[in-house]
Amino acid sequence: MPNLGFDTQSGRLVEWLKSPGDSVAKGDIIAIVESDKANVELESIAAGVLLELLFPGDSEVAVGAVIARIGATQETPTPVAPGGAVTNLDISPVARRLADEHHIDVSSVPGSGMGGKIMRRDVEAIVQPIRTSGLNGGVLALPKVRKAARALGIDLTHVPPTGARGQITLRDLEQYQSTASAPVSTAAPGFDEAVAEAPVSRAGVREVLLSRTRKVIGERLGRSKRDAPHFYVSGEFDIEAAVQKLPAQIRINDLIQYLTVQALMSVPELNATYEQDRLYIHDHVNLGIAVALDDGLITPVLHHAERYSLQGIAAEGRELVRRAREKRLKADDLQGSTFTISNLGVVKQVERFTAVINPPQVAILAVGSAKPRPIIVDGGLHIHHTVYLTLSGDHRAVDGMHLARFMASFQEALERFAQ
DSSP states (O other): OOOOSTTOOEEEEEEESSOTTOEEOTTOEEEEEEOSSOEEEEEOSSOEEEEEESSOSSEEEETTOOOEEEEOTTOOOOOBOTTSOBSSOOBOHHHHHHHHHTTOOGGGOOOOSGGGOBOHHHHHHHHHHHHHHHTSTTOOBOHHHHHHHHHHTOOGGGSOOOSTTSOBOHHHHHHHHHSTTOOOOOSSTTSOTTTOOOOOEETTEEOOOOOHHHHHHHHHHHHHHHHSOEEEEEEEEEOHHHHHTOOTTOOHHHHHHHHHHHHHHHOGGGSEEEETTEEEEOSSOOEEEOEEETTEEEOOEETTGGGOOHHHHHHHHHHHHHHHHTTOEEGGGGSOOOEEEEEOTTSTTOOOOOOOOOTTBSEEEEEOOOEEEEEEETTEEEEEEEEEEEEEEETTTOOHHHHHHHHHHHHHHHHHHHO
């Protein structure tokens, strides 16, 4: 099961598109997987014969678990540990030592190293939430355990822990819930489909149960606003000359994406992520493009955007948006974003707005509508096409001057293009 985004713990295996015994080529779509935000197509990473499926369709699977095996017809299945994790894990010595110190079951840890190798940072991502949770009321529990407890209305202080370091596990919650004394809250219908009450019916009122996507959006962006001290820088940009130079079939939105990438290359401090109190500045611009769907917002990623020309960004960006709206994204399309653009300019009444940072990124660009406005040029009043841009920054990682430099670099790139 691939890692389908920041802080994703599991995904739902919607359906298999291949059966045991089928021949597959590298890149073939073998399954549909539902992440927290969208359905994605799961590609085969090898060519051969599909030997076995380790999970049925319509099942929830932890990130990093082995869900199928592909090999030669004569091969026999490799022993698999409970939960679908292969027993001969590839893990660095430092990561193994850290996992042993904290009694972490590495079979469920997704690896971010080459070929899925488990690195020290992967184990630290598991250890840190346990440490942090221990400071919260004296209860040791991972965030996903606390979320499940809230949905079930269970007070964690009443749950006997069985974890190796005294932490409460999901199994502990299941055991506690199975007893007659487990109180179930009905205060928050719609929080989780598994425990939600039926919609309330009142005259003139219609309750709508929130989708999984909508809940995830609320949870992550709510955490972003709570944890990240947002601040904002806005500017109006005259794009009249640039619009006149746009090639056929290239839109203003394509131009803004292209210029944003150029500005990020000049101000790399904003092409960064802030994770576990550590700042990572990325060499490549993986541009997240916010796309509005019926049930929420999704942000597919244009990887290595700095390698593309204006025409290339336009073509690749439109392809991403098309697959997102058709719900045909691949797992890689949702991973590794380093900066996001949110464009509401398609609605002409939206002059400008501020966007919430998409964690773990440190900045996001909000694009308003581009339309004719009065502007002073060389002391004279003119009507030019302009656009308002608002940049949101995370003050834990960047300062106002970083955002100001981005705006200046964007203007310089705009002027170069218009010449």
